[in-house]
Amino acid sequence: MTRFVGAKYQKETKTCLFSVWAPEAERVTVEVFDPVQLSIPLEPDDWGYWKAEVRDLPVGTLYKYKVNDKDPLPDPASRFQPEGPHGPSAVVASDHAWATADWAGIPKEKLIIYELHVGTFSPAGTFEGVIDKLDYLVDLGINAIEIMPIAQFPGSRNWGYDGVDLYAVQNSYGGPLAFRSMVDACHQRGIAVILDVVYNHIGPEGNYLSQYGPYFTDKYNTPWGQAINFDDAWSDGVRNYFLQNALMWLRDYRVDGLRLDAVHAIKDFSPKHFLQELSEAVDQLKEESGREHFLIAEVDLNDTRFISPRERGGFAMDAQWVDEFHHALHSWLTGETNGYYSDFGRFEHLVNAYKNTYVYNGIYSPHRKKVFGTRADNHPFHQFVVFAQNHDQTGNRMLGERLSQLVNYDALKLAAASYLLSPYIPMLFMGEEWGETAPFNYFVSHTDKDLVKAVRKGRKKEFADFHGKGEPADPQSEDTFQASKLNWGFRQNPSQLALWELYRALINIRKNNRAYQSSSRDSMQVLTATDKHCLGLLKTGGGHAILSLLNFSSLPITIPLLGLKGRFSLLLNTDDLTWEGQGRQVPGELLEEQEVTLPPLSAVVYEEASNYK
Template identity: 55%
Template sequence: MGIIRTIGSAYTAGKGTSFTVWAPEAEQVEVILKSPHHATLLLQRESFGYWTGALENVLPGATYVYRLNGKMERPDPASHSQPDTVHTASEVIDHKNFEWKDQDWKVLPLEKYIIYELHVGTFSEEGTFKGVEKKLPELKELGITAIELMPVAQFPGTRNWGYDGVYPFAAQNSYGGPDGLKSLVNACHKEGIAVILDVVYNHMGPEGNYLNDFGPYFTQKYNTPWGAALNFDDAHSDHVRNYFLQNALMWLRDFHIDALRLDAVHAILDLGPKHFLQELQEHVHQLGDQNNREYFLIAESDMNNVRLLNPVAKGGYGLAAQWMDDYHHAVHTLVTGEREGYYEDYGKPEHLVKALERGFIYNGLYSEHRKRTVGTDASANPAKQFVVCAQNHDQVGNRMLGERLTQLVSFEKLKLVAGLILLSPYTPMLFMGEEYGETNPFLYFVSHTDEQLVELVRKGRREEFSAFAWKGEAPDPQALETFQKSKLQHSYTQNEQQRKLREFYKNLIGIRKTAPAFSNLEKQNLSASYDDTTQVLHLIHTGKMPYVYCLFNFSDQPQRVTLPLEAGKSWDMLLNSAEEKWGGPGADTGAAENQNNSFLLQPESLLTLQSKKQ
């Protein structure tokens, strides 16, 4: 493993606060204390361009900046708190002073994860970590075992998806800051819920990004959608890598986060001898050994490359899991009929069958949309290594009008889709509000202070939608109304149909957690097939007796399905989405004929069966 060095401010009781910053091209670096009193400390230069020093009388809550070469004042690149804005002084934090109450927390294995992705600012009325905390009992009752927080690293203003963060070490002040996040993790662990944090190591936001003033954090070697790439393999890159390694370790160690979701790792450009992701996994594994627990790294990638997951001995990076866009696209195109943009590569039932049985659809195939061959074979990788969803922040929020599936398909199809995610062999993820059919959109929003930058964001969004034939005008990302429209209503307590949909999700999660066949979820323990005549997908889980047989009717007509007898096997009903208690039209399954393994599926319905004990 490469260089690893602590950076930022660090308070030690009885000793004061030490400061370390990397600024290899600076001639002089000072700490300028702003509050509670003014003071100046000239830092000492050490090897590789690190500058260090300490002040005895600086306590937590004190604010400071660095002054470079006697002129330029900047916040700490490794600031642990920005109590005011991204442009003003950083705050000293004492990570050891928080009262942790999660000593009895038992780390959940990855195969037990049922993930709920949420955006802190829009998930609750308060739009804070405390607001999320209040809703945890509802998520636990639903059956959720892990929440995934969209990025909380300090961003400009108070409204942002989080991918414009510029202080990776600082939890967003308007959400509740560092202590607010720790309190949320405490509460999650008390409820038996793991916490995944989304982190962004492929680019930095534009406003408040002062890294270049300190050193070569960026390189011109590569072109990216965000300008110069972060420097993972050019001159001085050891210390840029250290910056992000330290960041990941801080979230896991000091905030008790269970897993990190690594944003768009295909945009982490690194041709060095050891890829940053491999080095990151090594450090995380080492921290796990020290703390006698396991941490998970989950990558987002659109490259369909099992190198991310495979062990180092097989030429991989050894990450725990990755998002599988192929599965989302296969489901989305089948239920919506959309074929524009990147969806042109999908839309056939056999795509979904292949995804269920083998993982990646594009596993060395030519992509018409990308005009090149894409992907590797994932059939040998465990199912738990792939996170699947029908909705997420990208797939909803990057639509021009931010429509959820609720606006695009029938109520019956919403239940069909829920089954495709929760009854798949893969690690399922729901997007906030999906479980009850939230009708508010999830739009893209920012609150930048630079009007020129705001106009660039507006223009960029319009260009992003050019590949899709979406009608209407894109909402203004900067407008407060755009943000407010994106807040969840949590309306299922007043809306009977939404309540029934949520109960349906809860029931599906219950089947996934308790049915013996789901205790050994592997691709080799299932078979999938699609009947073109009836438009019914057959999915059978055979990991453990009794087996589970799932029937998905994609057609808008009732379909009679006769199952193979398989040595006299007969089936009990576990769940029928057409039942009135789930908001369906009524479930006449032809019960009198069920002894012959013949079932009537209502239009756009899901039937889940379990083999009878012989």
């Protein structure tokens, strides 16, 4: 049974309902600071929830809770913290005059995702700044944005994974009303919104949850300290807290989907795992709302249980990130084989990423020193999100270098084609489409000096395997944050503009060719010339076929197209002068059993439209 938590303004009765979970408290009062000063006792129920319904408190009322007569604390389910995580909570209206009330969503298999960080994406660094760039994203071909976490964190600069008020929309980004306006503006342009949420840990500064109840447990160890209590005593209230949070984003803010951070770090050995309970609740919401909602998990276990249907013993996440696709591609293009890249670096790993999804699917992992992973054969391609860059793989480098700083221009173009024309759901990381050269560093704005010292020390230690020459940027410095902002003058740079145009062309092929309408496993055939470091991807569907020939060698390579049937016409060659290439020619048409010579580090794309279903 789910229960409301937080402060709910009820417009019809002009009352405000306060509800807070504090199962071991003896007394709880709500302390109102503005527009009047009141101290109102709350009444407990049998499940540990304390409630009161108060008349004549308007939207914007500032309040805190006092537990057992101790110092007042912010509401753990506050919808807005106008003064940050240490200040009072504010009552927020739950209704909104949606301009897109009939928005039904986008089918999962059609998503083309663009990951962004609100603070560094636009010059303004706000939700309004995102709105200003939406027409740009539509022009690029994007139909979904994935926003790094916006739950209230300390200060104004943070990746978002230090959020402490999980229900509150970050004040420095514009707060709840501005976020609703941004979601509405996205939907007006046909763009779905995916929100990154963190349910595996809570940030350190401003985290008052343990003063309300047993939100944490010592049963398990985590990289962040105490584990969240998903299966120990009193865990029903904790699970409800996170379930209600997920439903709030999907229902009250009309977010289309949630990206769940590092779900392998959610420790839960209950008969029904929290993720399964969450997927059931979201399915019920879909039935009630008539809108498409989905859950995308970040999981580092190569375990299909997370995305398998509940009737097969799974947790029924709709999709998952596949870091191994990135690792195989990145290590091959850059030559990096340190840290977790030590499991990669051979061309066969890249082949496996296309053929099997999981590179390690029940085989021995040298990095882990054990057999690792399961097979993903029974799962359609749209259950997997792939990328050449993302916030983690860039920001968790010592210098925050993007791929544009690690490989040459031809390799950048090849990397784009490698995942945008894959059968999986593609995800761009903001700025990669023009080869942004600014780093994406890790940054915070904590007010606790001891915590700042610990963060600086921890970053150096945690990513020691990836350290090169130089020193990491100071995460607390505003200069580090400012250096991570996108530079929007790419149209004045011919090479960056050409790369952007190439991204748009590749996205257009994917969106508008019927070969990509099917995500079944039999809709993709991988043609390999492993010894020559070439791949052919034959994607079929809707009576059409797209043949992508990818040369991962720094030399021109001639390969036979054995078994290929039909007549294929050239769509795109990344070595063409249009894309700032060398202009080396490839056949305008391909016939059966023909040989083709591919330029170095190139992608050549052909289309056939008659013999495939």
